[in-house]
Amino acid sequence: MDEIHNRQHVVKLNRPERTMEGDVFSSFAITALRLAGHLTAAGDRLAKPEGQTSARWQVLAAARRSDMSVAQIARALGLARQGVQRLADVLEREGLIAYADNPQHQRAKLVRLTAEGAARLGAIEIAQAGWANELGAAFTSAELDAARVVMARVMEMLEADEVPVD
Template identity: 85%
Template sequence: MNEIQNRQHVVKRNRPKRTMEGDAFSAFAITALRLAGHLTAAGDQLAKPAGQTSARWQVLAAARRGDMSVAQIARTLGLARQGVQRLADVLQGEGLIAYADNPQHQRAKLVRLTTEGADRLAVIEVSQAGWANGLGAAFTSAELDAARAVMARVMEMLEGGETGGD
């Protein structure tokens, strides 16, 4: 027991100091991670009546464009290509998307939404509109735009490899 107390003492003593901004960013990041979990759970509930999940919904929505490969969808969503490929294969097996020839790349097929996929996506989007309108009413457009801008800037920094650390 004494050894554990000594280790905790060393950890506390050697903990790097964060600036006030570092503390604020850490709190922001924790809140964003918690929000992501809540949004995924809400998305799953919104997609459930259409027999979908948040992840499948995202792929269906991307497939609506019709000009993206699985790799492009994965990059756009910030997900692993392999995971998106597995989802796309399942959605294709269910007739919700179809693969089409890609004039830009012989092997990387384009992902296209089928009529059935569009119908399922429409069910989700009707529910999502009411949900978003209800939550959005609690904020001003300016508040939401400012929050989105901060999140977009953080994503750009992380995607660019900027960490701000030494």
């Protein structure tokens, strides 16, 4: 019993002190990470009837927005280029996207949505609209917008490396 108490004391001594704001931000970050997991799982369920996953859905949606290379899609989604390349290659083999010549870069092909890819993406988006409408009804627009603004500010700070990570 004494040994357990001593170990707990050492853990408490080695734990860095956080401000009240640091504690609240840490709780926010943990909640955001948990939310991200739930959103990914929900996205997988929404995309599954079309034979897709959340990750594949994101690449299909990015391919529809404009002519972007795999690297540009990866940057826009905040993902690793190699992972997006693997997904894009699978989607291309399945006929959901096509690679096109890029006048800006000889080797970096542009990713374009095919008619079949657009049809699958459209079906997923119909399911997502109902899901989003139902969840959104539980909140006011002001609540959701305030949450979005805070998350956007945190992302901007992290992307700009304004806060050092030691």
